[in-house]
Amino acid sequence: MFAKLGNTWSLMGASWDVLRRTKGLLIFPVLSAICCLAVVATFAVPVALSGAWRPPSGHADLQQKLAYYGALFTFYFCNYTVITYFNVAVVAGAVARMSGGQPTIGSCLGEATRRIHLIIGWALVSATVGIVLRVIEDRSPKIGQLVAGLLGVAWALASFLVVPVLVVQNKGPLEALKESGRLLRKTWGEQIVGNFGFGLVFFLLALPGFGVMVVGGLALAGNNFVVGALCIGVAVLYLIALALVQATLQAIFQAAVYLHTQGIHDHGFSTELMSGAISVKP
Numbered sequence: 001m002f003a004k005l006g007n008t009w010s011l012m013g014a015s016w017d018v019l020r021r022t023k024g025l026l027i028f029p030v031l032s033a034i035c036c037l038a039v040v041a042t043f044a045v046p047v048a049l050s051g052a053w054r055p056p057s058g059h060a061d062l063q064q065k066l067a068y069y070g071a072l073f074t075f076y077f078c079n080y081t082v083i084t085y086f087n088v089a090v091v092a093g094a095v096a097r098m099s100g101g102q103p104t105i106g107s108c109l110g111e112a113t114r115r116i117h118l119i120i121g122w123a124l125v126s127a128t129v130g131i132v133l134r135v136i137e138d139r140s141p142k143i144g145q146l147v148a149g150l151l152g153v154a155w156a157l158a159s160f161l162v163v164p165v166l167v168v169q170n171k172g173p174l175e176a177l178k179e180s181g182r183l184l185r186k187t188w189g190e191q192i193v194g195n196f197g198f199g200l201v202f203f204l205l206a207l208p209g210f211g212v213m214v215v216g217g218l219a220l221a222g223n224n225f226v227v228g229a230l231c232i233g234v235a236v237l238y239l240i241a242l243a244l245v246q247a248t249l250q251a252i253f254q255a256a257v258y259l260h261t262q263g264i265h266d267h268g269f270s271t272e273l274m275s276g277a278i279s280v281k282p
Helices: 002-021 023-050 062-098 105-114 116-139 143-158 162-169 173-186 189-195 198-221 225-261 271-275
Strands: none
Touching (some): 002 198, 002 225, 023 105, 062 225, 105 116, 116 143, 116 162, 116 173, 143 173, 162 225, 198 225
16 A cells, blocks of 8 residues: 555655646646535526426426426536646647647636537537436435446546646547547556555545634634634635645546557656556556
8 A cells, every 4th residue: 555655655755846847737627626616606697596406306397307407418528628627728838838838728628628629519419418327326325326337437537647648649539538438447446546656645635724723713613714714714715825836737647548548658757667557458
């Protein structure tokens, strides 16, 4: 476990070096979060008033089910479009930087905009998969959640390299998914999951933030509102910043993995380091 954490920390360091030289990449997760909040706000009032947010019961008629899943599909599609658009911008910037280029915020957005048709296509595919998983969950609260969870993990693996494929190869959504799966079959997908635990590392980094938040809660309970509000405010800002950095570093790593599968190794990630994250099949 410690070896895996050590390898993950080294990979994060290499990803951080790319981010340090291309600080503008951090703006894209910020814009993505803002736009996603705007999507939520747009859907919140009409969905709440229509009651379409309530999952249909087993006795619901076809119209109720169509209203619920139709609203959910549209919400998923809008969110995935926003998320993918800005992920493409990050990956485009990371690929450019690791290829010796000098990406800017404008050039990254330009690369994403030129692929908007591919992004919309991928958002449709992702939203469809999301709805299928949701239907499975709704049909059986326990077994459905287990099955949907397993399928969700498989989907996450299969689509791991879709965004880099969209950026570099300009392939359509289904072709990009097929290519991502091919590259994952070429590499050991289990190694990516086992040896690349950004989530675990960032969870450990988030613990101080949760600790400060608890202190703030205790201060509020003791009527010390100034200290409590200050602690909670600092903790929230810290956790938000941590989440933004995590999202950016993960996108940079996706770009690095893709370049590695293409035999491009001189991009800030040593062959030895990448070999600890993925193993290429003979």
